[in-house]
Amino acid sequence: MSKSRILIQLDTDPQASVFDAVxxxxxxxxxxxxxxxxxxxxxxxxxHGAMYTRGPADLKNTAIFVGGSNVAHGEQVFRNAVDTMFEPFKVSVMIDCNGSNSTAAAAVISASRHLELEGSTALVLAATGPVGQRVAKILANEKCTVYLSSRSLERSEECVAQLVAQGVPQNRLIAISSADQTWTDKAIRESHMVFACGAAGVRLMTAEQLEQAGQLKVAIDLNAVPPLGIDGIGLTDKGSSRGGRIEYGALGVGGLKMKIHKASVASLFESNAKTIDCQEMMSIGRDILALEKPLS
Amino acid sequence: MSKSRILIQLDTDPQASVFDAVxxxxxxxxxxxxxxxxxxxxxxxxxHGAMYTRGPADLKNTAIFVGGSNVAHGEQVFRNAVDTMFEPFKVSVMIDCNGSNSTAAAAVISASRHLELEGSTALVLAATGPVGQRVAKILANEKCTVYLSSRSLERSEECVAQLVAQGVPQNRLIAISSADQTWTDKAIRESHMVFACGAAGVRLMTAEQLEQAGQLKVAIDLNAVPPLGIDGIGLTDKGSSRGGRIEYGALGVGGLKMKIHKASVASLFESNAKTIDCQEMMSIGRDILALEKPLS
Amino acid sequence: MSKSRILIQLDTDPQASVFDAVxxxxxxxxxxxxxxxxxxxxxxxxxHGAMYTRGPADLKNTAIFVGGSNVAHGEQVFRNAVDTMFEPFKVSVMIDCNGSNSTAAAAVISASRHLELEGSTALVLAATGPVGQRVAKILANEKCTVYLSSRSLERSEECVAQLVAQGVPQNRLIAISSADQTWTDKAIRESHMVFACGAAGVRLMTAEQLEQAGQLKVAIDLNAVPPLGIDGIGLTDKGSSRGGRIEYGALGVGGLKMKIHKASVASLFESNAKTIDCQEMMSIGRDILALEKPLS
Known part of the structure; x- marks a missing residue:
């Protein structure tokens, strides 16, 4: 008889996420x-309790999910989990603290429906936050040129350094400050995509800036609390056409995000050695998209 | 495929109740x-994790149970839960901290087997505690006249004010102090039912007082630790006839309490918008009684 | 319809053991x-929540598992659990803090495959720790003469006193100090079995001491972190023959330990009044052995 599929939810918050559990x-x-x-x-x-309780052939039925609102803490937990294991006693592990990985993957996948990622230029607003950093990472790995914008150039540069340390090609990452008008204007003029990844209620891109964005094909705003991060985008926009651009609001990306989250958990049980973060979720998201397209 | 029925047990104690879990x-x-x-x-x-993880059509399969030994804390948790939700993202919620709601409903239902509640008069001893307050509330809503007795008139009056604030008709509630002989005698003489809802081991009604209770048809003692609250009642009394009265002890009410508790949890999954407290448990208890009667 | 089998895991650690859960x-x-x-x-x-939620006929489907890394705390929890219950409201309870009971039972069962326990002499090294104490207890109850060795004679004697208080026959227990050469030599010369139950990485028996052990038939080392407790034993030894002795390392005992642990949990649900500690695990382990023998 096959073993039951056990998911071990490791959450760094005082109460484990109900969202992740359901x-x-x-x-x-x-x-x-x-x-x-x-x-x-x-x-x-x-x-160790996950590794040593079932035979190697059954370990694909045990898996780890790392979550919680503090992304830095979760990443440490994730690294410790991965570092503890060795073949043949590995179990699959996934990290999606605060939904940052699945949200980033869903945002980039959404953009990819409307343009070719490779060779495109993207502006990531509030790029130093958990979601922004992951959006930038995925885009650069997809061979985009990425402007990482934050209020402080120093923090943007730190973020670039972290991504480079993770193996992201440095020549695709450009750190800028939103306070620097020259660079911001240049990024806006050149970008085919813009992603607003800021905190709730912070306006990151004005109507005037949108007008300057002559190359802009897709604008995605991941903030769900008004005022939204990009002027004019609606919370439920999902591929809405507006001013020659395709626009997505947070809820418009949310459906795909949920599908990616769920498919990622399901995929943990396919083998005993999966490590699922934002990069793997891109691949999972693409598979979801491929299955959906024939239907639409 | 239908979603599995998930119950989220929110308990304010350091360890979640095993009783409620089983x-x-x-x-x-x-x-x-x-x-x-x-x-x-x-x-x-x-x-939010309960609201946003399943589509509205599936939300009836997610529900919340609020418990714990501290009733005031639990009620705050319950209110916050109810206030957070809005259609169509509601899930059903139930509160039964320390069993106070199901116990109160079971006590009143037990009494209702032996007299017509409407128009009757009841004396609730230790009425300011969690169970007593709920017994009084249910009785008043059933159109009884209710004497709420506690050692301090001030606390009895506070309790009445709280019930009135919850919509209970003020003209059915009479606050008295057990130290006030005149009012206590009057309540005892007039009452058709008496409910002892005090703490473990506190005697609330003496044999002499019982003799004065000329109208008394039903006496129910919800304390399970001797000495019991009403002189002469046995812990396992369940409709026992004694001195012209019908008597119930804590265990005699306990069977129905358990059925109400269980049926209440089951009913959470019938729709996505149930709010189950002592008042709804009265209705659930009546349904249980209706099913049982033909059998006896 | 029969009730589902509920196991209540009571763990004294800040996080409940994943091992025990799986x-x-x-x-x-x-x-x-x-x-x-x-x-x-x-x-x-x-x-109480376990006792009073199901009828006596169904209580065999509710059970308690006590675990955690601190054996003394776990034993207090276990005693409190056992002391709280009375017929007919009992549920089965098992204790296996840090695996100490199942490990001790598996070690003695392993030895019993190679010699007759009754009448044999055993040396238990680091006998005052959780596993050592249990190995000594089981052996004495199996009518072995047992040398309990630790660095401090006082602690060895305390350990003997504790076992005697638990009903172990005093005349089978001999407390010695590993610093006392005369007694240690005598124990080594007389013993048919030696069990090393020390902390990780502590050498308890040298090659020279092994050579003096003329009667020694079985040597079992329960330490899994090199250097092992007995010179020359391999971590995965499982009945290996070496120098005229049969030898077991920690992993060689581990397979049987896991089977005993699992069978013990399963047996909790056979009736409502089981109390499973190292002594009951001996009997469970013997049943496992009896089933395996015909196959080999």
Missing amino acids: VAIDAGAERLLQYANIKPEQVRDLI | VAIDAGAERLLQYANIKPEQVRDLI | VAIDAGAERLLQYANIKPEQVRDLI
């Missing part, structure tokens, strides 16, 4: 073990 | 997510 | 309620 159940996790308030130093023992 | 499982919750040490300010995010 | 699921616990950071004073209420 999605996990609906994605096919037959048993869910919820762990809240996870500290990086607790990870090793917990992962 | 009843939830036996009531048909296919998946149970246990949350302990819940603070009111954590509720919104958790409820 | 084994519980694979052993047939249909629903697992995980409780972490359990304090002895919280046990009563939790156990």
Whole structure:
């Protein structure tokens, strides 16, 4: 008899996410073990419990989900989990703290429906946050030129350095400050895509700036709390045509984000050695898109 | 394929109630997510996770149970949960902190087997506690005249004010102090029902007082730890006839309480917008009684 | 319809053991309620929730597992659980903190494959730790003469006193100090079995000592981190023949330990009044052995 599919939810928040739990159940996790308030130093023992309880042939039915609102803490937990394991005692691991990975993948996939990513130029607003950084990473790995904008040039440059350390090609990343008019204007003029990844209620791009954006084909705003990050975009826009551009609001991206999240959890149980972060979610998102296209 | 029935147990105690968990499982919750040490300010995010993970048509398969030994904390959690939701993203919510709602409903239902509630008079002893307050509320809403007795008149009056604020008709509620002999005697003489809702081991009604109670048809004692609250009642009394009265002890009410608790959890999954507290449990308890009567 | 099998995992650590959880699921616990950071004073209420939610006929489908890395804390939790219950409201309870009970049982069962326990002499190294103490207890109850060795004679004697208080025959227990050469030599010369139960990386028996052990038939080392406790034993030794002795390393005992752990959890649901500690695991381990022998 095959073993039941167990998902171990490691959450760094005081209460484990209900959102992640329900999605996990609906994605096919037959048993869910919820762990809240996870500290990086607790990870090793917990992962050992996942590694040494089933034979290697059954380990694909045990998997780890790392979540929580603090992305930095979650990444440490994720790294500790991955570093603890070795073949043949590996179990699959996924990280989607605060939905940042699935949101970033869904945003880029949405853009990819309307233009060829390779060779395009993108402007990522509020690029130093969890979602912005992942959008930039995915785009650069897709061979886009990416402007990473934040209020502080120093933080944009730090963000670029972090991405380069993760293996992203440096020559595709350009750090700019939103306070620097010259560079901001240049980025706006050159970009085919713009992604607003800022905090709730912060306006990142004005109507005037949109008008200057002569090359702009797709504008995506991932903020769900008005005022939205890009002037004129509606929360539920999903491929809406406006001023010659295709526009997406946060809820317009949300449906695909949910599908990617769910498919990612399901894919954890396909083998015992998956490591799923934003990059793998791009591939999962593309598969979802490929299945949907014939229907539309 | 229909979604599995998920119950989210929000408990304000350091450890989530095992009692509530087992009843939830036996009531048909296919998946149970246990949350302990819940603070009111954590509720919104958790409820969002329940609201936004399934389509509106599936939300009846997600529900919330609020429990824990501190009734005031639980009510705040319950209110926050209800206030967070809006159509069409509602999920059903139930509150039964420390069993106070199901116990109160079971006590009144038990009494209703032996007299007509409407127009009757009731004396609720220790009426300011969680169970007493709910017994009084249900009775007044059933058109009884209710004496709410506690050691302090001030606390009885506060309790009446709270019930009135909840919409209970003021003219059916009479606050008295158990230290006031005149009013206590009057309440005892007039009452058709008496409910002892006090703490463990506190005697609330003596044999002498029982003798003065010329109208008394039903006496119910909800305290399970000797000495019981009403002189002469046995813990397992369940409709026992004694001195012309029908008497119930805590365990005699307990069977119906458990059925109401379980049926309440089951009913959460019938639609996505149920709000189940003591008042709804009265209706659920009546349905249970209606099904049982033909059998006896 | 029969009730689902619920296992309540009471763990004294800040995070409940993943190891114990996965084994519980694979052993047939249909629903697992995980409780972490359990304090002895919280046990009563939790156990009441197990006792009073199902009728006596169904209580065999509810059971308790006590675990965690601190064996003393776990034993207090276990005792409180057992002391809270009374017939007919009992549920089965098992304790296996840090795997100490199942490891001790597996070690003694392994030795029993190669010699007759009754009448044999055993040397238990690091006998005052959780596993060592249990190995000594089981052996003495199997009518072996047992040398309990630790660095401090005082601690060895305390350990003997504790075992005697638990009903182990005093005349089978001999406390010695590993610093006392005369007694250590005598124990080594007389012993048919030696069990090394020390902490990770501590050498407890040298090659020279092994040579003096003229009666030695079985040497078992339960430490999994090199250097191992007994010179020359390999981590994966499982009945290996070396120098006229049969040898077992920690992983060589681990397979049987896991089977005992799993079978113990499964047996909890056979009736409502099981109390499973190292002694009961011996009997469970013997049953496993009896089933395996015909196959080999």
